Amino acid sequence: SAIPTYRVCQLARERVTVALSGDGGDEHFAGYRRYRWHMNEERLRGALPLGVRRPVFGALGRLYPKMDWAPRVFRAKTTFESLARNSVEAYLHSVSITSEAQRQAMFSDALKRELQGYRAVETFNHYAQRSPTDDPLSLIQYLDMKTYLVGDILTKVDRASMAHALEVRVPILDHQLVDWISGLPPEYKLKGREGKYIFKKALEHTLPDTILYRPKMGFAVPLASWFRGPLREKVRDSILGDTMRDSGLFDQSYLKKIVDQHQSGARDYSAPIWTLLMFDSFLRKE
Numbered sequence: 001s002a003i004p005t006y007r008v009c010q011l012a013r014e015r016v017t018v019a020l021s022g023d024g025g026d027e028h029f030a031g032y033r034r035y036r037w038h039m040n041e042e043r044l045r046g047a048l049p050l051g052v053r054r055p056v057f058g059a060l061g062r063l064y065p066k067m068d069w070a071p072r073v074f075r076a077k078t079t080f081e082s083l084a085r086n087s088v089e090a091y092l093h094s095v096s097i098t099s100e101a102q103r104q105a106m107f108s109d110a111l112k113r114e115l116q117g118y119r120a121v122e123t124f125n126h127y128a129q130r131s132p133t134d135d136p137l138s139l140i141q142y143l144d145m146k147t148y149l150v151g152d153i154l155t156k157v158d159r160a161s162m163a164h165a166l167e168v169r170v171p172i173l174d175h176q177l178v179d180w181i182s183g184l185p186p187e188y189k190l191k192g193r194e195g196k197y198i199f200k201k202a203l204e205h206t207l208p209d210t211i212l213y214r215p216k217m218g219f220a221v222p223l224a225s226w227f228r229g230p231l232r233e234k235v236r237d238s239i240l241g242d243t244m245r246d247s248g249l250f251d252q253s254y255l256k257k258i259v260d261q262h263q264s265g266a267r268d269y270s271a272p273i274w275t276l277l278m279f280d281s282f283l284r285k286e
Contacts, residue, residue, distance in 0.1 A: 012164075058080075064077040066267065103120070
């Protein structure tokens with residue numbers, strides 16, 4: 001997340017002026033767990049036509065309860081909803097902070113009129129149609145390279161490092177290396193349950209298995225508990241305040257619903273709440 005990235009850059013600048021980043025490794029070598037989940041779903045999508053999956057899994061997705069508190073294996077609602085979609089729509093659904101249904105509920109009628117039917121999936125469809133491959137794993141990697149990598153990962157590192165006058169270089173994104181990686185067979189990247197397969201095999205003589213094959217560790221901060229505790233009033237003042245209301249972009253009753261449900265512990269809306277907080281700061285020019 002943005003907060004740990006900022007702190008890492010701050011600490012690095014105390015000792016060096018140039019640092020190396022490993023960004024791009026997960027996208028190019030299929031290191032994200034979500035790739036494995038998507039490919040598991042893809043096998044079922046390949047076995048059943050969309051005409052069968054859409055009504056069956058669509059109904060299951062609507063009926064199955066949303067259990068944010070449970071281990072992922074029991075959080076089947078998103079899986080059912082993904083299986084009711086085609087591959088591109090399913091991947092967008094799995095990585096999105098808000099679902100299409102949530103956005104429709106969150107946006108005001110005025111904003112929806114301005115959008116003139118535009119849906120977020122159109123961006124993914126745009127790149128999918130131009131993808132140099134139709135392999136299901138390579139396709140979603142390509143989508144990430146065109147959207148998530150440049151719009152999120154590299155952006156936050158660039159901003160955090162510039163804030164501390166730290167230069168960050170990204171060797172894995174060398175264009176010749178990227179060109180070579182893109183030509184590798186998909187099974188060299190995701191083999192069974194192991195992502196970054198060829199990358200890890202190449203380093204086995206350099207690094208111990210305890211480092212190479214340890215479980216993936218993210219950089220998440222406890223937003224859910226912060227928004228129910230020390231930032232409780234900040235959330236309410238910002239998201240339910242005058243600036244967001246006067247923007248005319250959101251349905252105020254839905255914003256209140258997600259804040260109330262999150263702070264009561266009924267649901268985990270920390271991701272959309274964080275996004276709304278940042279948008280409120282943008283509107284305030286803070």
